[in-house]
Structures are given as structure tokens and as C-alpha cells.
Amino acid sequence: MKKVSVILTLFLINLLVACSTNQTSEIRDENADKGLDIIGQGVQFDPNKLVNNGDPITIEYWTWNDADPAIAMAEAYEEIYPNVNINIVNNPWEDYWTKLPLTLQGSDGPAIFNIHNSQHDILIPYLAPYEISLPDLQADFISLDTHIIDGNVYYIDSLINSGAIYYNLDLWEEAGLTETDIPQTWEQFREVASMLTQIENDTIIQAGFNFNGDYDAIFQGLNYQKGTLLFKDEGKTVNYNNETTIENMEFLMDLYEIDEVGSKDFGTDSSQSFGNGQSAMVYKWGWFLNELDTNYPDIHYGVFPTPTPSEAVPFAYDRYNGESTPGINNNQSNDQQAVAQDFLRFCLANDEYFKQGALTLASFPNKRSLTDDEAILANPVLATLAPRIDRLIWPGAVPATIETTVTQVIEDILYNGKEIRTTIADGQAKMEADMRNSNFTSLEKNYPFFDEAN
Numbered sequence: 162m163k164k165v166s167v168i169l170t171l172f173l174i175n176l177l178v179a180c181s182t183n184q185t186s187e188i189r190d191e192n193a194d195k196g197l198d199i200i201g202q203g204v205q206f207d208p209n210k211l212v213n214n215g216d217p218i219t220i221e222y223w224t225w226n227d228a229d230p231a232i233a234m235a236e237a238y239e240e241i242y243p244n245v246n247i248n249i250v251n252n253p254w255e256d257y258w259t260k261l262p263l264t265l266q267g268s269d270g271p272a273i274f275n276i277h278n279s280q281h282d283i284l285i286p287y288l289a290p291y292e293i294s295l296p297d298l299q300a301d302f303i304s305l306d307t308h309i310i311d312g313n314v315y316y317i318d319s320l321i322n323s324g325a326i327y328y329n330l331d332l333w334e335e336a337g338l339t340e341t342d343i344p345q346t347w348e349q350f351r352e353v354a355s356m357l358t359q360i361e362n363d364t365i366i367q368a369g370f371n372f373n374g375d376y377d378a379i380f381q382g383l384n385y386q387k388g389t390l391l392f393k394d395e396g397k398t399v400n401y402n403n404e405t406t407i408e409n410m411e412f413l414m415d416l417y418e419i420d421e422v423g424s425k426d427f428g429t430d431s432s433q434s435f436g437n438g439q440s441a442m443v444y445k446w447g448w449f450l451n452e453l454d455t456n457y458p459d460i461h462y463g464v465f466p467t468p469t470p471s472e473a474v475p476f477a478y479d480r481y482n483g484e485s486t487p488g489i490n491n492n493q494s495n496d497q498q499a500v501a502q503d504f505l506r507f508c509l510a511n512d513e514y515f516k517q518g519a520l521t522l523a524s525f526p527n528k529r530s531l532t533d534d535e536a537i538l539a540n541p542v543l544a545t546l547a548p549r550i551d552r553l554i555w556p557g558a559v560p561a562t563i564e565t566t567v568t569q570v571i572e573d574i575l576y577n578g579k580e581i582r583t584t585i586a587d588g589q590a591k592m593e594a595d596m597r598n599s600n601f602t603s604l605e606k607n608y609p610f611f612d613e614a615n
Contacts, residue, residue, distance in 0.1 A: 190215040190244040197241070201510030202530055203300030204293055212242045212503055213496060219246040220500050222487070224275035225257040230518040231275065231487060234508050245500060258283075265490055272493045273501040276316045276485040278558045282600070288315040289491035292502045293509070301509070302527050304483065307555050307607045318483030319515055320524035322447045323553050324382055325545045326350075326468070330461040332357055332367065332441040343465045347412065350468045354422035357441035369422035371431040371440035372413060376571040377564045379444050381556075382479035383409040386469050388615040391480075391556045391563075396603030399563060399596065402589035405615075410574070410581050417575075425575040436460055447523035447542045464541040466549065474552065476613050481553040484524060519543060525550055557604035562595035 190211055197208040212218075222235055235247040250271065252260060258280060264270040265287040276284060290313035291298070298314060299305050308317045333342075336356045344350040354369030372379060381391055389405035392398060417423050427434060432449065434440040436457035443449075444467065453460055469475050486509065489501045508514045515526035516534065523542045531537055538544050546553075570588040573579040605611060 187217050188243045189217060190242055195241060201301075203297040204506065204509045205297075206507050206510035208241050208507075212245055213500055215244055217244045217246075218496060218500055219248060220273065220493075220497050220504075221248045221250050221271035222273050222275075222504075223250045223252065223257070223261060223271040225252055225254045226275065227251065228521050229275055230514050230521070231508060233517070234511065234514055235504070238504050238507050247504065262287075265492060268492050268494070270490050270492060272497040273487050273489050273504060276488045278316075278483060278485050281558050284488060285310075285315065287488075287491055289489040289498055289502075290315055291489070291505065293506060301529055303529060303532075303550055304481075304527055304553075304555065306609075307557075307604045309607075316485045316488050318527045318555075319486045320484040320518055320522060321481050321527055321546070321550060321553065322483070322522070322524040323479045323481040323546060323549075324378060324444055324446050324467055325464050325542060326442055326466070327435065327445050327449060327453070328442045328463050328465065329435065329438060329440075330463050332438070333463070336441075344468050345472055347468045347470060351416065351420055351422070354416065354442060355420055358420075358422045360421065365421065365424050365427055366439075368424065368427050368434065368440040369420075370416060370442045371423045371427055371434050372416075372444060373423070373425065373427060373429050373431045373434075375431055375444050376413070377568045378446065379413075380406065380409060380567060382467060382477075383412075385477040385480060385554055386475040388476035388613060390603070390605050390614050391559070392603035392605060396605060397601075399589065399592045401563075401567070401592060402586045406585055407582055410571075410585065414574070414581070435462075447546075450523040450540075450542050464545050466545045476610060476615075477554040477608070478549045478552045479554075481555050483527065483555065484518065484522065552610070554608045555604060557601070559603075560592075560596055560599055560601055562592050566591050566595070 193209060193211045195208050199205055199207045222231060224231065232249055235249060239245055239247060261274060262283050265284070293314070295309065295312070295314070298317065302317055304318045304321060305314070308314050338353065338356065342353060344353050350370070357367070357369035358365065359367035384391065384405050387405050389403060390400055393400040417425060423440070427440070431440055431443045432445070432452060435443045436453060438460060450464075453462060467479055469478065487505060489498055489505060491498070493501070512528060512530055515528045516531055516537065518524070519526040519531070519537060520540060523540060525543050525546045526537060532547060532550070538547060566588050570584050573584050574581055
């Protein structure tokens with residue numbers, strides 16, 4: 162009960178904490194035995210000790226996100242250790258990635274800070290390895306091995322996000338469909354999409370499925386389902402121009418041009434179309450749940466897993482991306498780093514750090530202890546991801562040209578009438594040119610089922 166009252170309750174008090182004032186602690190802590198329980202499973206945290214020998218110390222934690230669960234964790238940590246003050250410095254996203262790399266070059270930067278994996282190359286020179294054993298980390302976290310670099314871990318996924326099908330429950334019912342009609346395969350999906358489509362005077366007034374604006378997200382999952390990797394040549398060269406990409410593009414085009422379940426002219430924003438009740442099904446990631454609840458509260462929707470080519474387990478169900486755990490500044494003083502390491506362990510051992518982040522961002526917690534959590538599985542997006550977590554693949558923080566180029570490819574095919582094979586080949590050439598001087602290497606080889614790829 163002491164653990165719950167001090168650690169967990171404080172955590173839940175206020176996740177939306179504004180940037181704290183720059184305070185310093187002048188309190189000396191002389192009480193090593195806090196009377197609190199050890200928390201955690203593989204990674205454990207024992208609060209019954211002195212931090213910084215009980216001497217007052219102030220460290221900074223930088224973030225760009227008011228809802229960052231580390232903010233509330235900092236408050237709980239300070240409650241346990243009154244000699245420690247963790248100043249929260251909250252910068253807007255754009256400012257954050259201007260200021261943080263600069264300040265990390267000197268000794269005055271934050272001791273610990275929020276990470277986004279898209280900035281890996283910029284941050285990695287300034288990161289200190291976690292002082293937690295690999296076996297302990299591997300025991301707790303699902304997607305750990307993709308973040309091991311020369312035997313060290315510098316950050317891991319706190320949350321895992323991927324795609325699913327959102328569907329309009331009212332339109333589903335009007336079409337005479339029930340939960341038993343939820344498609345498992347893409348061929349079944351085509352049939353359901355046709356039943357959900359309404360056409361008047363040769364014009365679609367209700368799309369059964371709308372992927373406008375989503376090709377850059379969906380194409381990777383479609384390829385992975387068939388065992389085709391995003392990169393070749395030991396992870397150095399993009400693998401876009403291949404028969405799987407062509408086949409999947411033809412499938413998507415057939416949905417519009419043969420099945421007529423949607424149209425290139427049915428608005429460029431499938432999110433708004435779904436929110437307005439004009440599209441019955443869309444492919445989206447977890448972020449869409451919060452958008453619907455915020456901007457389209459009157460839409461009754463459900464979520465089901467993305468279909469697969471057959472009912473057999475595929476190579477991978479989809480790509481995922483992760484929210485990241487904090488990084489520790491290797492240019493800070495030893496005392497500052499020691500407190501940062503202890504605070505980090507406090508976060509990683511505490512299930513609530515992951516649980517509240519998951520429920521806030523509709524992303525699955527990367528911690529094994531939460532895979533069957535009741536509150537997690539009550540979330541419709543997280544419930545669809547739960548059985549598939551082990552079969553989601555992360556290629557790494559891929560260069561931006563992949564997203565921007567494939568968006569141009571689909572626009573050229575849909576709106577400019579360009580031929581599929583030629584346009585995909587042009588896309589491959591464009592990505593290769595853009596990545597010519599890149600040091601990127603895919604992490605696909607770390608996927609546990611990598612040997613099953615074609």
C-alpha cells in the first residue's frame with residue numbers, strides 16, 4: 162500500500178503537467194530505508210536507498226510533450242527522494258530538435274531527455290548506454306533486440322504503434338453486416354467493401370474503403386505480409402521496385418477501378434471522409450483513435466485487425482514504429498548521470514509509466530507484464546494489436562525519401578494516369594539517388610522471423 166500511495170497514485174494525479182519552474186532542492190535526505198516495496202519484474206527498482214549520497218542535486222529532463230508520462234514519474238521520484246529535483250524543460254517540437262542537439266554538445270545539457278527514433282543519427286553520439294543488464298531488459302520488453310548496438314542499449318521502445326482497419330458501425334449495420342462478417346483475408350475484405358459501397362448515378366456517395374492519403378503507410382505492411390523486405394543488399398538498398406510492390410499496387414487500384422469501392426476523386430483526406438460518415442472503412446494507425454474522439458465524437462466506430470493474404474500467419478502482419486524511452490546525456494557530470502540512470506530505472510520498472518503512455522497515445526505497451534492488462538485490452542486499437550505484437554517488424558528509422566517518394570508514386574498513378582511498373586521503377590531510382598550518401602542500415606535482420614522472408 163505504501164508503494165501504491167507514493168508511486169502509482171502520484172503518477173495518476175496529473176499527466177498533463179506544464180513545464181516546471183527551475184527549482185533546486187536544498188534538502189538533505191538521510192533516510193535510506195523508505196519502507197517501500199521493490200517494484201518491477203526483470204528490471205527492478207529498489208527505492209530503499211540514498212540517491213547522490215542524500216546530498217541535494219538538480220537535474221533537467223527535456224521533452225516536447227505535455228503528456229509525456231515521464232513528467233508524472235519525475236514528481237513521484239521527487240516524492241521518494243526529497244533531495245532530488247527534476248526540472249522539466251518543455252519545448253515545442255520544432256524548437257526541441259534545434260536546441261537539444263546543440264546543448265548536448267557541451268556539458269550543460271539535460272541529464273536525461275525524451276527521444277524520438279527518427280532523430281537517432283543526430284542523438285546517438287551523445288547517448289550514454291543504459292546501466293541495466295541485457296537479460297533483465299530482454300525479460301521485460303517485447304521489442305528489445307532491435308535496439309542493441311554493440312552489446313549496449315541506449316533507448317528502447319516504450320510503446321508500439323501499427324495499423325488497423327477502422328470501420329463505421331452504423332454503416333456496417335445498415336449493410337446487414339455483423340461481427341461475424343469481419344474479414345480475415347483481403348479477398349473477404351473486397352467483398353465486405355463492396356457491400357458497404359453506395360453508388361448513385363454512377364457516382365460513389367459512400368465509399369466501402371478509402372485509402373486516399375494512406376498509401377505511404379499501408380504499402381509496407383502489404384509487402385511484409387508476403388515476406389518481401391523493405392531493404393536488400395544487407396539492409397543498405399531500398400527494395401521498392403519488385404513484383405510484390407507491383408502486385409499490391411494492382412490490388413489497391415483494382416479496389417477503385419474494378420470493384421469501385423472507392424475513388425481517387427473521393428477526397429484526398431480519408432480521415433475527414435471517415436469522420437464525416439462518407440467512408441465505411443479506412444486503414445489507420447493508433448493516432449486516429451484520438452482524432453476521432455476529439456474531432457468526430459458522433460461517429461460510432463470499431464477497429465479490426467488488418468486482413469492478410471490468407472488465414473495463415475504471415476511473415477509479418479505489418480510494420481510498426483515505437484515511441485521511445487528517455488536518453489541519458491553522456492556529456493553530463495558523473496553525479497548527474499548517476500541520478501538520471503536511477504530515474505530511468507524507476508520509469509522502466511514501473512508498469513504505470515508504460516500503461517498511461519499507451520492509453521494516451523493508443524499505442525501498445527512494450528512491456529510483457531501489460532500484454533494481458535484489462536485496461537489495455539479494453540482499448541479497441543490495443544486489443545487488435547495484442548495478438549500480433551510478436552509479428553510486427555521495424556525496419557528502423559527509415560529515410561524520409563521513402564515516405565515522400567511513395568506518396569508521389571501513388572499520386573502519379575492515381576491522378577496522372579501513369580503506368581504502374583514504370584512509375585514504381587522511377588520511385589526506386591529516386592529513393593536510391595536520395596539515399597546515395599546515407600549511412601542508414603535496415604534493422605529488419607533483427608526481426609525474430611527474419612529467416613522466413615522471401
